Amino acid sequence: DGGITQSPKYLFRKEGQNVTLSCEQNLNHDAMYWYRQDPGQGLRLIYYSQIVNDFQKGDIAEGYSVSREKKESFPLTVTSAQKNPTAFYLCASRKAGGRGDQETQYFGPGTRLLVL
Amino acid sequence: AQSVTQPDIHITVSEGASLELRCNYSYGATPYLFWYVQSPGQGLQLLLKYFSGDTLVQGIKGFEAEFKRSQSSFNLRKPSVHWSDAAEYFCAVGGTYKYIFGTGTRLKVLA
Numbered sequence: 020d021g022g023i024t025q026s027p028k029y030l031f032r033k034e035g036q037n038v039t040l041s042c043e044q045n046l047n048h049d050a051m052y053w054y055r056q057d058p059g060q061g062l063r064l065i066y067y068s069q070i071v072n073d074f075q076k077g078d079i080a081e082g083y084s085v086s087r088e089k090k091e092s093f094p095l096t097v098t099s100a101q102k103n104p105t106a107f108y109l110c111a112s113r114k115a116g117g118r119g120d121q122e123t124q125y126f127g128p129g130t131r132l133l134v135l
Numbered sequence: 136a137q138s139v140t141q142p143d144i145h146i147t148v149s150e151g152a153s154l155e156l157r158c159n160y161s162y163g164a165t166p167y168l169f170w171y172v173q174s175p176g177q178g179l180q181l182l183l184k185y186f187s188g189d190t191l192v193q194g195i196k197g198f199e200a201e202f203k204r205s206q207s208s209f210n211l212r213k214p215s216v217h218w219s220d221a222a223e224y225f226c227a228v229g230g231t232y233k234y235i236f237g238t239g240t241r242l243k244v245l246a
Contacts, residue, residue, distance in 0.1 A: 023178075050232070059144070061225065061238040062179075069232065077233075109178055122167045122186070122229050126178040 021046045023127035025110050030132045032097065032104060040095045040130045042110035049115035051093035052124065055079060056107040065108075068093055069115060097132060105134050137162050139228050141237035148216050149245045156211040156240050158226030167229040168209040170200055173239075174222045182224075185209065196220070218244045 023044045032038045042051065050069050054062040064077030068087040082101025087093055093112075097104045108131075111124040140159045148154055160166060167186050171179040183194025190202040200211045209226060221244045226237040 025178075059238060062234075062236040064233060067232065107176075111179075123169070123181060123184055124229070124234060125181065126171075128178040129176070131176070 023110060023112055023125060025108075025127040025130050027130060028128070030130055031135050032132060033135050035099045037096055037098050038132065040097070040108055040110075040132070042093045042095065042127060043091055044093075044110075044112045044127075045091060046112060046114070046125065047090075048112035048125075049090070050113045051087070052111040052113070053077075053083075053085065053093070053095045054109045054111065056109060056129075062109065065095065104132050107131050137228065137235050139226055139235050139237040141224075141226055141240050143240045144238070145241050145243065147243040147245060150218050151215050154211075154213045154216045154220070154242070156224050156226075156242070158209045158211065158237060160207050160209065160226075160228045160235075162207075162228050162230075162235075164230070165204075168200075168202060169227040169229060169234070170194065170198070170209070170211050171225045171227065172196075172222050173225065179225060182211070216242075216244055218246060220244055 026041045052067045053065040063079050065083050066085045068074035084096045109129045110127040113124045138161045169184045170182040173179050182198050183192050185192050185202045193199050198213050223239045223241045225239050227234045
């Protein structure tokens with residue numbers, strides 16, 4: 020089955036610790052995205068990547084970092100600089116190409132990050 | 136500025152009743168429009184999408200939405216709601232690279 024997997028489902032962070040959220044897709048999609056979801060605020064874009072070895076900041080990139088070394092993988096690191104990391108994190112991917120149907124983003128199941 | 140507004144934070148309907156969730160957008164060009172549904176603790180599932188052509192689009196689970204350019208709206212409808220439709224619904228507007236999401240409407244269904 021093709022899809023997007025995120026792990027872990029729950030992640031706990033201690034004060035001053037960096038943690039990494041995994042996102043893998045086997046849809047052969049070109050673009051990948053990370054969103055943060057907080058109650059009542061919808062989804063906010065953290066980072067996105069159109070191709071391997073390239074990524075751009077979204078609206079709330081401070082305190083986060085990403086890498087895109089493989090087409091299938093787009094891990095997100097929540098650094099100690101992110102002072103309020105408790106949220107639900109969603110990864111998405113999209114087949115690039117500019118034609119209508121290829122603009123559809125598909126989402127993974129999410130990772131909930133909690134601070135100890 | 137580009138934006139998406141879902142004016143109803145919460146909606147409660149009785150099972151079997153009809154449903155309409157509102158979505159208004161502000162976007163420079165003709166947008167791509169989407170509705171997603173999210174169950175608690177889950178990711179977002181695509182319900183339907185509009186790119187061009189017929190302004191009434193059909194989606195999964197019996198949902199439909201109508202694009203009205205003159206009103207900058209893309210409202211989601213279902214003629215008869217089922218208890219399993221209780222979830223949060225997000226409208227999104229997309230361009231080439233990025234989406235803008237509304238803040239969501241939480242649907243409660245009364246038995």
